[in-house]
Amino acid sequence: MIVKELRELRRDRRTLGMLVAMPLLLLVIFGYAANFYVSSVTAAVVGPQAAAVAATLPPFFDVTVVEPSSGEAEAEAMLRDNTVDVAFVTGQQPVRALVDGSNLFASEAIVSVLNRVGDTVTTDVQYNPELKTSWVMVPAIIGLILTFIGTIVTSIGLVRERETGTLEQLAVMPIRPSQVILGKISPYFLVAAVDMTIITGLGMLLFGVPFNGNVVVFALGAALFLFVVLGLGVFISTISQTTGQAIQTAFFFLLPQILLSGMIFPLDAMAAGVRWIGYLLPLTYFTMISQGVMLRGASLASLWLPFLVLTVMAVVVFTGATLRFRRDLAPGRRGPESAREASAVESTS
Amino acid sequence: MSATGAAPVLLRAVGASRAFGAVTAVDDVTMSVAPGEVVGLLGANGAGKTTLIRLLLGLLPATSGEVELLGGPPDRERRRRLGYVPQGLGLYGDLTVAENLAFAVNAYGAPVPGLPPSLRASSGLLVRDLSLGLQRQLAFLAALAHGPDVLVLDEPTSGVDPLARAALWDTIREQADRGVGVLVTTHYMQETAQCDRLLLMSRARLVAQGSVSDIIGTTTAYAVRTDDWAAAFAALNAAGEPVMLAGRDVRVADSDPVRLRGILSAAGLAADVRAVPATIEERMMALARETESAGA
Structure with a gap:
């Protein structure tokens, strides 16, 4: 045995x-x-004494912006656009530090460092004043649920068609491959959209998570992200013959998204050799959008980068995966080529 | 185009081959199915039947040769006039009988037919809860509802009791009588009598075609009568003879009776070896053996 x-x-x-x-x-x-410790944060210093204050800040603060002519409004805009983690507003005593609370671990580290500085700086945590974990987790969890539906549930649904032989029947029917793909994917898209709405609503209701931004921007980000994860689900179905294989493969895609997208461990705290993996994962960019819109009220313009990356991913992954799936339905000049597939075709004949 | 001046052809393969890497699943097959004809496609597991069907349906492209469905390449438009019952039946277990039928029929833009009495009581039941016989009836109904010109049936009666099998063959015959061309694979040799013509595949090649008597031809089988049929079977099998059992009768297709007697005698078995007309199954076995030795 x-x-x-x-x-x-x-x-x-x-x-x-x-x-x-x-x-x-x-x-x-x-x-x-797996490191919660943030060793450095980006900082902006604005106001008349910007240069002098910037010179006195400990090395923990990586000062990327020094703008003596700017004021509090510009500092808040920089936080909202996620340009920096903290903005010091000078020209008043004590100096005011505006902290981006949507970046939980960075803001906790900032508050801890500033508490040791003494009375010369007052700390004002924006977007998540009480530094609640649930406020940053709920927007990320929405992405995780969409990933779950998009990859695991969709791939299972598609693989089941192959397992039961109904995919072959669909291929013989006078239905266009595009109609089959659309018909298979649309329900999952709708279910995911409903799930997302429920989770967002429950997150706001149960945990008091704010929704400060534009719903349309959020929905647009979610739709793009859904195309990416649905594409992954379709792709997984094309390389899996059974439901078990599909689940196994989807797990390979899901685990890194949970661990390396910045949802649990902050990307800034990861070693550079691992951090780049995080930047290849779609959930990383959806989390940027969902946290940005819900907590900071970030605009489409300030979230251009995650939107651009998700758009490219959606086009590449979804198109590639549906073309692969289409090959199963309308093989054209190419088809399964391996001897293993030949034996699979003939094994029951 | 298919026309060569002869009768119209619904399904045709001309020198069709399909390779998967180094493995050739269908090798240089030429065949056809005409209107009103029931053509049986026979062969052992792995002979290439299902791959040939997939080529004819356009589910796989041929590596070489030509395949035609209704006079042209098997495209989506031509498949509108096709009814197909795959081995797996192609039904959705989580949909009811009525829902399955509606889905299949709507795909062809045909009106949903009424259910036959045998399925009427099960209309609201999930297909996965139906007996295999009823599932096959439903698959037939779904394949026939749009009035196809060609029927392709892959093992349509497999796992069905004799009565239900007879009913399904009645349906096939009715379709052929109204001009539908039928290509059907089966494992039940007694069903070959229901076919107008047989195509015999072995090791990816079409090795014989025609009526049952055409295919059997002059092939002779030998019936071995002995008190110890099990020992006789073992001895002949060990000697590499194409031996089969029919009840307790040991039968050997297309062999040399002198050699058979020698094998049995060497095994210490007293036996009566008599020439008998071969069955289609025995002819298949002999042909498979010939193909094997030709390929070796």
Whole structure:
């Protein structure tokens, strides 16, 4: 029995890959990424004494903006646009430090450092005055739920068509592949949209999470993100023959999103070698949008970067995945090429 | 185009081959199905039947050769006139009988037909809760509802009791009588009698075609009568003879009776070896053996 099990395991490359890759992945992630300690934050200093105050700040503050001619309004705008983590407003005593509370770990570190400075600086945490974890988690959880529906549920739904043989029947019917894809994906899109609305509403109701921004901007970001994760789900379905395989593969995509998107561990605190993975993940950019819109009331213009990245990802992933799926429905000149697929086709004949 | 001056052809393959990497699943197959004809596609597991069907339906492109459905390439428009019952039936287990039928029929833009008496009581039941026989009836109904000109049925009676099988063959016959061309694969050799013509595949090639008697031809089988049929079977099988069991009768297709007697005698078995007309199954076995030795 043990030998049989080991033989089966040796030939199940996907499970074997998971057994080898998962511990390595977890080791790397928890070794390099699992760090709540933020060692440096970006800072702006505005007002008449900007240069003098900037010179006195401890090295923890990476001063990227010094604007003597700017005032509190410009400082708030910089926070809202996520240009800096903290903005010092000079020209008054004590100096006022506006802290971006939507960046939880950075703001906690800032408050801790400023508390040690003494009475020369007053701290004003914006967007999340009580530094509630739930306020930053709920916008990220929305993204996680969309990822779950988009990748796992969608891929299972599509793979089931292949498992039960109904995909072949669909391919024979006079339905265009685009209609099949649209018909398969639209319900998941709608369910995800409903789920997102419920979670957002419940988050506001139960945890008092604010919604300071524009609903349309939020919805646009969510729609783009949904196209990316639905595309991932479609892609997973094209490389999986069974529901079990689809779940396994989706798990590979899901775990890094949870751990490396900045949802749990701050991206700024991760080692550079791991942080770049986070910047490849769509959830990273959706979290930027959802936290930005809900907590900071950020505008579309200030969120141009995550919107641009998600748009590129949506076009590439969704188009690529649907073209792969389309090949199953309308093979054209290409089809399954491997001997393994040949035996799968003929095994039941 | 299909026209060569002869009768119209609904399904046609000319020198069609399909390879998957180094494996050739269908090798240089030429065949056709005419209106009103029931053509049986036979072959062992892995012979290439399902791949040939997938080529004919346009679900797989041919590596070489040509495939035609209703006089042209098997495209979406031509598939409108096709009824297909795959091995897996292509039904949705989580939809009811009525919902499955409505979905399939709407895809062809045809009106939803009434359910036959056998399915009427199950209209609201989920398909996954139906017996296999009823599921097959529903799959047939869905495939026929839009009045197709061609029917392709992959193992349509597999796992169905004899009575339901007979009913399904009645349906196939009715369709053929009204001019529909039918290509059907089956594992039940007794069903070959229901077909007008047979196509026999072995190791990816079409090795014989025609009526049952055409295919059997002059092939002779030998019936071995002995008190110890199990020992006789084991001895002949060990000697590499294409041996089969029919009840307790041991039968060997297309062999040399002298050699058979020698094998049995060497095994210490007293046996009566008599020439008998071969069955289609035995002819299939002999053809498979010939193909195998030709390919070796």
